Amino acid sequence: MTDNSVHYYNHLLEITQQALVRIRKKIYSIGTLRLCWVILTLTVLYFLWGYNTGIIIGVIIVGIACFLGMMRIHDRFFARKSFLEAKISICKKELQLKRYDFEGIDTGKEYIDPTHDFSNDLDIFGKKSLFAYLNRSASIIGQQKLVEWITHPLTDPDKIRNRQQAVEELSLLTELRIDFLANGMTSRESKTDAQIISELSNDSPIYVSKWLHIILSFIPWIFGILILMWIFGVGTGNYILFLFLTCFCYATILSGRVSRTQNKLNEGLKSLNTYAGLIEQLEKSEFSSSLLQNIRTDLHTEGIPVSSRIKQLGKYLRNLDQRYNAIGFAILNGFFLWDFKQLAAIEKWIRNNGKFLPGWIETIARFDALCSLATFRFNHPEYIFPVLNDNDNPVMKATELGHPLIEPERCVCNPVEMLQRPSFLVITGANMAGKSTYLRTIGINHLLACIGAPVCAKEMQLSPCKLFTSLRTTDSLSDQESYFFAELKRLKQIIDRLESGEKLFIILDEILKGTNSTDKQKGSLALVQKLVKLNAAGVIATHDLLLGSLAEKWPDTIENFRFEADINDNELSFSYKLQPGVAQNMNACFLMEKMGIIPKE
Template sequence: MEEIQHDYRDRLEANAREAARIKGRIRLIGLLRLVVFVGAVAGIYLLREAGAWAWGSVALAGIAVFLGLARVHDRWFRRKEFADCRERAIRRELALLEYRFEGIDGGDEFIDPTHDYSFDLDLFGSKSFFAYLNRSATAVGRQALARTMLSPDLTADTIRRRQAAIEELSRCTDLRIDFQSWGACSGESPADSRLLEQLAALPRFGTGRLVHRLILAIPVLYLVLVVLWLAGAIAGSVIVWPFIALLAVAGVLAKRVTRLQEQLNGALASLSHYARLFEMVEQNRFESEWLGQLQRVCVDGHGSVSQRVARLRRLLGNLDQRCNFVGFTVLNGFLLWDLRQLNALNRWLDENREQLPRWLDVLAQFDALCSLATFRYNHPHYVFPRIVLDRRPVMQAEALGHPLIPRDRCVCNDVAPINEGSFQVITGANMAGKSTYLRTIGINYLLGCMGAPVCARSMTFTPLPLFTGLRASDSLADNESYFFAELKRLQQIVVRLRAGEKLFVILDEILRGTNSVDKQTGSLALVRQLVEAGAAGIIATHDLVLGQLAEKLPGQISNYRFEATIEGDELTFTYRLQPGIARNMNACFLMKKMGIIPAEASESDSCEYE
């Protein structure tokens, strides 16, 4: 990990040197522009007596050089923006390596308490796993990463291909950082992911074929009029009339064009910024099947996607020229610019509209893979789990840890084989580590299903739908109690199992909303039903009666425990999983220590299970 941090710091220093060089060029070009301006003004003044040809030539040369330097200036400013975005991307990596989440997007809009597992595993929200994982350069990539976390493709071949793609991209650190930085330069917002819906809502625009041809003929008309004027066949004022007529047409259509321009910018602006990102997908050489497939979509017989998207950006930029009064007047008066550009944009959409979903899907997949590849690069000691399809085991691991627990505090535990139709029952004292252990299994199982590496020495798993019941909440709006909310969640598991679906189930302290006798009876019946239905999973409980199922269902129920140790006035935990049923508890000890119950309470309040 120190090597990874050192690598990022080296990149940060290199970027700082490049940023300083860029700032120097910007200052130099700014000085040259000032010199050219002053020189042109001085030349015009000195040649004012030499005739219009002399001072006019100096003026034209000065304007040409000044505008040329302005374009160069703009390019260097774009480089500076990229360098600034690159610095932020690298600093973000260093912050997240130290589990600092200030200003990090947690994907709050994806929080869903009814989802099969995302709410229980804290996938979204402040300091969530999404915040730790997400490196999206685009809004569509952000959506794709969230979809992958919420409903990964469980096909074994798909997972293996994703593993290969993530492993290859993890070795392309500059590519990933640059991809993220160019995406940040676009200024895109998460709302821009609705591009296809906005396109579908666009009204038809563009002129008919006859009007289109007439617009294309306008420059020819002016050329003919100028030639006739130079030949003395017509007066110069004749050229003014078509200028006024075209400007009047543009004025009448101005409001409609402005509305269309706003809709087009809203729908296509984000796509127009993707040219550089598509170019990075196209120009790198990839060996993995998944990345090669994405790359082939970007290059077909009609040219590369990056070239076509770059053309879109130029067309939108051309249409924006009308926002300047002088530009509107000159361009529309001579070229009927507004309709000309709308026709060009309409033609671009006709040629590419059907391909847009595929392009966006390629970019979204590549972007999501970059996030997972960065996760892989930042954790070189993580491993890609081995996939088995015979469900033996559904889950097994050595030295499994939680990715969001800092390395110096993370206690790793082995996971004994959990086969189809078998459950592990975890007992233990409060705060001994049961819930953390369940979430550790859940998040690593999900990572495996996503094709990502896991925090373990080794792991084997069968990709099955994951369903958890680690927390439940009541709902005043739905007039729903906590207990009923938990029952509804358990009902979902049973209904899906009865429908023949195989699930990997993780439950924590089921039926906690009822009395102990009712809870024991219901819990025993539920676990029996889950085992008989062929589910696999793990259950944590304070109820030691569940541990007795191991005697009634040997080979299908196994007991493991987390113990707490009370020595004198101190309570300690090892957070190490051990076989068997827990012997110690700590509730009365903690209540005495906190003054909730008197310290001289009866010794019958034992801290040891009988």
């Protein structure tokens, strides 16, 4: 397949930059027009001053109305400007990552966990990590969902196939994905929003008593009756004034409590507006894959679009904001007990919709995470979706398997083949010959396959199962734990989980690095034999050539492969190509002699 993504992003960047220039001109024009309108209105008032009061009031009303209308247009232009700037940022980021330039890219370092089954070993988080390369989240909840998928990959082939279909379909809807991401980038979401929304769904901070509900229902009618009585001379205006002052004083006395409630509502419910634009985009989209159809269906609660419900809530919250205007506070609360009317409406909204809030958040997060995987697919049309097996035949088989974080011109691809369980590949070879990279290549493509993403291979078959690695065990000063003991604890985890019946795909690099060679050989041989008996499968890299003898004992279960270092004309070179058998050449002494660390023999 031809990779047209670079051309697409360059073209989109160009036309978006042109649109941004036009919108900036409109913003300047509407700003100038507003200023001119103010000057014109003041000039007209100056010349009409002293004329009929009704005319002056009319001019003022028209002037203010037109000015507010231009303000709304101005705000829409500014929102459009922010949206276009976000799209430009997206295109530049995509082009940057196509060059494998990770400068300024979110590393996800807060998710690094040395105790995780595989993430620390495979560079899933951190600088130049898989997360940095995959993440295109429009929201914090989407990013958290992507992290959840990466750290807890699927093992059910049917669920993975459903996700593959959704990723494939969504990869063709690039405009939808970019607009979705741009809308998310222009929001003001915080990391605590989802938690606050969840708390509000279970415990509303509002309580409007039953008697106050009754008063709110009747007070407009009471004022209407009193005003009619005053007009027809049946009553005096004192009744109206008394009721007005009573309502105003009540609202003033309780304004502190209302303010505290409003602040809590603004922290949580206003953040729903962050997701409203994202939800509306999904509601307007049509999908064919079952997973995306389910996501869209989940956003029609009881037949009413979620975006409509959120817009109604936004209206109540904006109405409540009118209390910040002193004149508005006095008039609206004096006649309508406005603050409590809006709180009652919000309370009713939470009562009717609160139970759905966590589900809405989850739905947005899932779609957002799918967008990240779909963008990865769009950017790599040459990658393939692996064939998934429901049994262990093969456990893993691939041709031209490469590491997705290595530039294509530098990436050397190799095969992998494990046709049954138990099954192990023992990889030997010289330093820097490619063993560790090969292990990480297998691990990261296994992970991509299990999260429903395409893999860097020409062909691939996989039986999904849990992945466990031990490549870079570290010591812990805080726990007074040695490097060697930390590795033993990790190996013990593997054995315990296999004995409990878990099916694992295991990747180990240099077993028992922290002990002497004789002890290491004995322990390594015993460990591999134990893993075979526990029906495990995986790959082991080692400098210990004695492990290659295990293939003689289990020829159908263990295979030897090697990465060789070639020394020609006193120069060291590597092909990084996997070859059958046990390694023949080692390079440690050669390099130490060449660097002058030890004398030449």
